[in-house]
Amino acid sequence: MTLRLVISDIPLRGVLPENEDDQAFRYVDLSALSIANCTGCFGCWVKTPGKCVIRDDATKVYPLIAQSDRLIYVSRICYGSYDTVMKTMLERAIPIQQAFIRLYQGETHHEQRDVVEKDAVVIAYGADSEEEQEVFRRLVERNARNMLWKNWAIRFVRRDQVEEQVMKEVQAWKNCSL
Numbered sequence: 001m002t003l004r005l006v007i008s009d010i011p012l013r014g015v016l017p018e019n020e021d022d023q024a025f026r027y028v029d030l031s032a033l034s035i036a037n038c039t040g041c042f043g044c045w046v047k048t049p050g051k052c053v054i055r056d057d058a059t060k061v062y063p064l065i066a067q068s069d070r071l072i073y074v075s076r077i078c079y080g081s082y083d084t085v086m087k088t089m090l091e092r093a094i095p096i097q098q099a100f101i102r103l104y105q106g107e108t109h110h111e112q113r114d115v116v117e118k119d120a121v122v123i124a125y126g127a128d129s130e131e132e133q134e135v136f137r138r139l140v141e142r143n144a145r146n147m148l149w150k151n152w153a154i155r156f157v158r159r160d161q162v163e164e165q166v167m168k169e170v171q172a173w174k175n176c177s178l
Contacts, residue, residue, distance in 0.1 A: 003067045003116075004173050008074035009085040012163055015170065026064055030085045033057035037088055044095035050113050051095055058092040066096040066115045071149075072169050074162060076126040080135030083126075090143075097146075109146050120144065120152040121169050125159045 006015055006027045015027050035058045043053035052059055065071070075086035082090065097110040122140050127133045133156055144152045157165045 002069055003064065004070040004170075005064050005068035006072045006074070006166060006170070007061070007065070007086070007089065008166075009076060009083055010074065010162070012074065012166055014163060015166055026068075028061055028064065030061075030089055033061070035061075035085075035088055035092060038091040038094065042099070045099040049095075049098075052092060054092070058089060061089060062093040062096055065093050066113070069116050069118050070173055071118050071120040072123060072166060073120070074123045074125075074166060076159075077124050077132060077136050078126070080132045081139055104145060107145065112148055115148050117148045117150045120147075120149040122152070122154045123157060123162060123165050123169070124154055125157050125162050127156055 002024050004025045006012070007030060008015075008028070009030050011029050011031060012027070034056050036054050036056050038052075039054070041053065044051060047053060052062070073082075073086060076083040078084070081087060096113050096115050098113050100111040101108045102111050103109075124133075124136060127136065137154060140152065140154055143149070155165050155169070
């Protein structure tokens with residue numbers, strides 16, 4: 001089954017498809033959820049493999065990340081990284097990985113747990129400088145290798161351009177292009 005997923009650190013208007021019952025499309029507004037910080041207990045690897053021991057809204061989101069074959073992350077950039085809302089969610093998504101290590105493109109990475117290879121776009125806003133954008137590019141490149149992104153792109157935009165860019169990317173899904 002195809003699953004297209006938009007995860008945003010801010011509310012987005014007009015992102016949902018015409019048919020809101022479309023099971024192949026999900027939009028998650030992280031700012032509306034209650035997601036605690038990862039405690040680093042590794043319970044998701046040892047005590048309850050594949051499931052976080054913290055029971056909050058993150059447990060509804062990370063399975064969607066694993067199942068999606070097309071993904072859009074919308075995040076403000078803060079010091080060359082994802083802002084805290086997105087970073088917290090990505091850290092809490094560790095249950096979709098296993099404790100085991102694999103060699104991938106000559107580097108060590110965690111084995112994935114039932115994760116679909118995906119096409120991903122990161123829509124990043126708030127970068128104050130080229131240097132900050134370059135640091136973020138390197139971070140996303142590392143994430144892409146670790147999270148099974150077969151194709152990926154970063155779109156740097158201003159905050160007032162975010163919704164328009166999301167709509168362009170969703171439209172590209174309909175045209176089957178990244």
